Amino acid sequence: MADQHNPGAYRAYRAACPNCGAAVEFRSAASASAVCSFCRSTLVREGDALRRLGESSELFDDHSPLQLGASGQVQGAAFTLVGRVQYAYADGRWTEWHALFDNERSGWLSEDNGAYVLAFDRPLKDRVPQVGTLFPGQKALIDGRAWDVASVTTVHVHAAEGELPRPPLAAGTATKAEFVIADLRNDQDEVGTLDYADAAQPQWSIGRAVRLAELKLTGLREGGSEKKLAGRSLECPSCGASLEIRLDSTQSVTCGQCKAVVDVSQGVGTDLAHYQQNAVTEPQIPLGRVGTLKLGTPQPLAWQVVGYLERCDLPAPGDGDEQTFWREYLLFHPTEGFVFLVDAEDGWSWARPLTGVPVVKGDSATWAGARFKQRWAYRAKTVYVIGEFYWRLRRDDAVQVTDYDGEGANRHKRLGREQTTSVGGTGGSGNGEVTWSAGEMLDAKVIATAFGLDPQATAALKRDAAPVAGGKGGLGCAGVIILLVLLLFIVLLLSRCSSDNCDQLRSTFGAASAEYQQCLSSRSRSSSSGGSFGGFSSGGGGHK
Numbered sequence: 322m323a324d325q326h327n328p329g330a331y332r333a334y335r336a337a338c339p340n341c342g343a344a345v346e347f348r349s350a351a352s353a354s355a356v357c358s359f360c361r362s363t364l365v366r367e368g369d370a371l372r373r374l375g376e377s378s379e380l381f382d383d384h385s386p387l388q389l390g391a392s393g394q395v396q397g398a399a400f401t402l403v404g405r406v407q408y409a410y411a412d413g414r415w416t417e418w419h420a421l422f423d424n425e426r427s428g429w430l431s432e433d434n435g436a437y438v439l440a441f442d443r444p445l446k447d448r449v450p451q452v453g454t455l456f457p458g459q460k461a462l463i464d465g466r467a468w469d470v471a472s473v474t475t476v477h478v479h480a481a482e483g484e485l486p487r488p489p490l491a492a493g494t495a496t497k498a499e500f501v502i503a504d505l506r507n508d509q510d511e512v513g514t515l516d517y518a519d520a521a522q523p524q525w526s527i528g529r530a531v532r533l534a535e536l537k538l539t540g541l542r543e544g545g546s547e548k549k550l551a552g553r554s555l556e557c558p559s560c561g562a563s564l565e566i567r568l569d570s571t572q573s574v575t576c577g578q579c580k581a582v583v584d585v586s587q588g589v590g591t592d593l594a595h596y597q598q599n600a601v602t603e604p605q606i607p608l609g610r611v612g613t614l615k616l617g618t619p620q621p622l623a624w625q626v627v628g629y630l631e632r633c634d635l636p637a638p639g640d641g642d643e644q645t646f647w648r649e650y651l652l653f654h655p656t657e658g659f660v661f662l663v664d665a666e667d668g669w670s671w672a673r674p675l676t677g678v679p680v681v682k683g684d685s686a687t688w689a690g691a692r693f694k695q696r697w698a699y700r701a702k703t704v705y706v707i708g709e710f711y712w713r714l715r716r717d718d719a720v721q722v723t724d725y726d727g728e729g730a731n732r733h734k735r736l737g738r739e740q741t742t743s744v745g746g747t748g749g750s751g752n753g754e755v756t757w758s759a760g761e762m763l764d765a766k767v768i769a770t771a772f773g774l775d776p777q778a779t780a781a782l783k784r785d786a787a788p789v790a791g792g793k794g795g796l797g798c799a800g801v802i803i804l805l806v807l808l809l810f811i812v813l814l815l816s817r818c819s820s821d822n823c824d825q826l827r828s829t830f831g832a833a834s835a836e837y838q839q840c841l842s843s844r845s846r847s848s849s850s851g852g853s854f855g856g857f858s859s860g861g862g863g864h865k
């Protein structure tokens with residue numbers, strides 16, 4: 322008889338591990354592989370017997386709230402998480418959970434740029450592009466449907482656990498075999514994944530974004546939303562100060578004492594990659610502050626500031642040295658993931674990464690029934706960061722950015738596209754990522770109220786108010802004279818941009834002003850990785 326709390330238990334199968342003798346249970350007759358929970362042997366079913374392929378590596382603790390045995394529902398269909406595969410690539414690791422439904426259908430629950438995607442394997446009826454022929458930004462035809470290639474990543478299976486529908490490639494061998502995984506998106510808000518572990522017969526799956534709150538999950542890991550390194554001492558490799566990591570998805574963190582950027586994407590060890598950066602400014606919204614805002618969710622939610630970035634564009638040859646600077650705040654919610662709060666010259670906005678891709682024709686784009694017009698196309702980078710980030714930050718990494726403004730009744734809406742390149746890998750298939758974001762403009766007063774900022778800080782948030790504006794938004798004669806004098810003053814200061822002059826600009830225009838930022842950048846530029854409107858360049862792809 323089946324256990325009502327255990328989907329798939331009608332056809333449970335149990336056998337002894339050939340290595341240690343421990344009982345290994347299969348909840349589905351269709352499952353082909355499992356990892357022994359006692360000796361970590363990777364096992365394959367052959368009729369009524371189990372064959373050992375080797376020993377799986379120890380799982381990297383991703384501190385996810387998910388765990389084996391957790392259960393939930395999707396559109397009334399119950400499922401249980403019975404296995405997981407952990408992949409490793411140049412920029413870190415990510416986990417895909419095997420979700421077994423009560424009708425023995427298998428699904429995959431995985432993270433996608435701070436959100437979650439639930440995908441199901443699909444049969445391939447037609448031939449697919451060969452491995453090595455795909456690259457980010459390319460159009461591809463898969464089973465008669467058009468897709469945009471979002472990322473191409475060279476990976477290997479780091480470890481596996483529990484029950485799986487097929488054996489993980491090389492998970493039980495000493496040598497980790499590398500292969501390519503390509504993530505694709507379409508205008509139906511779907512995510513497609515081509516897994517080239519078997520290059521002759523790639524695995525194909527299609528999924529959609531899901532909200533953990535809607536899955537009605539039970540049996541989650543206690544304290545999984547916080548990243549606590551129990552029994553380990555994590556010190557800054559630059560100055561030795563203690564590093565505190567709170568988020569389960571953190572790939573990079575900055576030292577609170579020396580401001581070094583520390584890479585924790587490969588796990589916590591004795592030799593953490595890091596780089597120094599020059600201290601620039603402190604964020605106007607303090608890290609750790611919580612604000613209640615409605616940012617693309619049905620109801621307002623409490624968002625916490627966990628990261629802060631200062632970014633700039635990279636002038637093209639012939640454009641001179643003038644640069645534009647802007648600031649971004651990375652906001653986090655335990656079940657909704659991440660959102661970016663953007664502070665630019667034309668005001669404030671929010672942005673969230675998309676799982677799908679807009680339809681682009683020329684300089685126009687369409688998404689969710691709204692039309693957008695291309696405004697800017699440029700290269701950009703990040704010059705300063707504080708806090709924790711779910712992507713790996715590298716010095717001097719640049720991204721290609723395209724910004725779109727909404728038209729007509731949707732003029733308050735925004736779209737952004739960023740394309741990165743990624744290091745490492747032997748796939749020869751252009752490792753990197755294309756990510757789209759969507760969001761809307763926000764009033765500075767709304768932000769100030771949400772985060773409980775004092776009146777002085779509230780006034781400093783306003784970017785779109787022109788102090789010399791007159792008439793119907795234009796400048797009067799007095800305004801023109803004042804503006805010319807002000808511009809002359811800025812030019813004189815920038816021409817003598819020493820440390821003292823930068824301090825003078827800071828006291829005159831404020832620490833977060835573009836004038837102060839440009840003075841600092843002309844004196845000394847220290848950079849990492851980043852982008853524009855959406856600001857979410859991850860250096861990896863898709864489910865990472």
